[in-house]
Amino acid sequence: MSAILETSELPAVFDGVKLAAVAAVLYVIVRCLNLKSPTAPPELIYQDSALARFLLKSCPLLTKEYIPPLIWGKSGHIQTALYGKMGRVRSPHPYGLRKYLTMPDGATATFDLFEPRSEHCVGEDVTMVICPGIANHSEKQYIRTFVDYAQKNGYRCAVLNHLGALPNIELTSPRMFTYGCTWEFTAMVNYIKKTYPQTQLVVVGFSLGGNIVCKYLGESQANQERVLCCVSVCQGYSALRAQETFMQWDHCRRFYNFLMADNMKKIILSHR
Numbered sequence: 001m002s003a004i005l006e007t008s009e010l011p012a013v014f015d016g017v018k019l020a021a022v023a024a025v026l027y028v029i030v031r032c033l034n035l036k037s038p039t040a041p042p043e044l045i046y047q048d049s050a051l052a053r054f055l056l057k058s059c060p061l062l063t064k065e066y067i068p069p070l071i072w073g074k075s076g077h078i079q080t081a082l083y084g085k086m087g088r089v090r091s092p093h094p095y096g097l098r099k100y101l102t103m104p105d106g107a108t109a110t111f112d113l114f115e116p117r118s119e120h121c122v123g124e125d126v127t128m129v130i131c132p133g134i135a136n137h138s139e140k141q142y143i144r145t146f147v148d149y150a151q152k153n154g155y156r157c158a159v160l161n162h163l164g165a166l167p168n169i170e171l172t173s174p175r176m177f178t179y180g181c182t183w184e185f186t187a188m189v190n191y192i193k194k195t196y197p198q199t200q201l202v203v204v205g206f207s208l209g210g211n212i213v214c215k216y217l218g219e220s221q222a223n224q225e226r227v228l229c230c231v232s233v234c235q236g237y238s239a240l241r242a243q244e245t246f247m248q249w250d251h252c253r254r255f256y257n258f259l260m261a262d263n264m265k266k267i268i269l270s271h272r
Contacts, residue, residue, distance in 0.1 A: 011182055018095040020104055032072060032075060033071065033072060033177045034075050034076070035071075035079070039065055039066060039067060039072050040065060040066075041063055041065045041066070042062065042063075042066065044056075045249065051205075052211065065159075066246070076251075077251075077252065083141070083142065084271070091141045091144060091145060092113050092145055092148035093144060094147045094148045094151055094157075095114070095146055096113055096114040096115075096138065096147075096157075096159075097113050098110055098111075098112050099113055099118050099188075101187045101188070101191060101248070102269065103182075103183060103184070103187065105173050105175070107163060107171070107172055107173035107184075108145040108169070108171075108172045108173075109160075109163060109184040109188065110139035110161045110166065110185075110186060110189050111138070111159055111160045111161055111184075111188045111191075112158070112159045112161065113157070113158050113252065114127075114147050114150075114151055114156065114157040114158075114159070114267045115151070115156055116150075116151055116153075116154045116155055116156050117152055117154075118151075118152060118153065119154050120153070120154030120155065121153070121154060125156070125196065125198050125199040125200065125203070125213065126155055126156070126199065126201075126202060127156040127157070127158060127196060127199045127200070127201055127226070128150055128155050128156070128157045128158070128187075128194055128201050128202045128203075128204050129158050129160075129188060129192060129201055129202070129204070129213075130143070130147070130157060130159045130160065130190050130206075130209070131160050131185055131204070131205040131206070131208075131209030131210075131212050132159065132160065132161075132206055132208075132209050133206045133207030133208050133209055133234075134162075134207060134264075134270065135162060135166060135260075135263055135264060135267055136162060136206070136209075137162060137165045138158075138159035138160075139159035139166070140207075143159055143206075146204075147150075147159060148163060155202070155221075156196070156199065158188055158189075158192050159187050160184060160188050160209075162176075162177035162184075163175070163176050163177040163184055164176030164177060164267055164268075164271055165267065167191075167224055168245075170271070171271045176267070176268070176271065179208060179211060179212075179239055180212075181212075182212055182216040182219060182249055185212055185213065185216055186223070186245060189201070189223070193225075199226070200226050200227075200228050201226050201227045201228060202218065202227075202228055202231065203216075203229070203231070204233070205230075205231070205232050205233065205235065206233045206234060207233070207234050207235065207236065210232035210233060210234065210235030211235055211237075211239075213230060213232065214230065214232055214235070217230055228257060232236075243257075264268065
């Protein structure tokens with residue numbers, strides 16, 4: 001054994017193995033952090049109209065190149081983990097009142113109401129009616145951050161808690177939220193319209209919530225009354241086509257599919 005260790009070729013072999021290991025680690029880091037991805041301005045698809053021109057003029061950020069934070073900013077995985085799971089260092093805690101609405105089938109819908117903390121820039125009464133993403137509610141950090149910013153800019157906010165998503169609210173009927181049911185969101189909006197007859201509405205939906213708010217606005221023209229605009233953030237337009245994508249292993253998509261399915265199972269089992 002000592003004779004083998006004394007040969008002059010082994011250190012070079014060991015150095016080669018170390019170099020290969022370092023190269024493999026660097027490749028994984030570059031691939032996971034998506035560092036080779038180029039930055040570019042967003043692609044805008046819109047119909048030329050007075051509203052579109054006003055939005056482009058008012059929001060020059062829409063046409064600028066997005067420069068993400070260094071090192072980790074290009075990785076959607078790290079952004080999801082840092083913000084979606086860990087949140088900000090000092091995530092805001094806006095104060096709101098929880099409202100309870102009894103649905104015709106006995107279900108108990110809830111939403112949180114947050115009053116504005118300053119006057120709106122145009123002096124009008126404007127309420128944001130917000131529908132969170134799948135299995136989410138008003139206590140999620142991204143919702144709290146959004147509501148806090150909206151309050152500071154003079155908006156009242158009403159945030160729907162998806163039926164069955166809040167751990168401390170029991171189901172009072174044998175159903176929970178789905179991709180297509182707009183009943184609870186409709187009840188919340190009707191409450192806001194009745195309670196604040198002078199307010200105008202900005203409809204906001206995140207992810208799954210984007211599907212619900214767009215479906216709500218399209219179900220009846222009466223639902224569009226007093227609505228200034230609708231903002232759909234990261235909406236999945238086709239659940240069936242998205243499912244095909246989520247079943248792929250590329251970019252860990254199947255892992256996210258597992259996490260979402262596991263979260264849904266936990267919510268269902270918590271109400272059994």
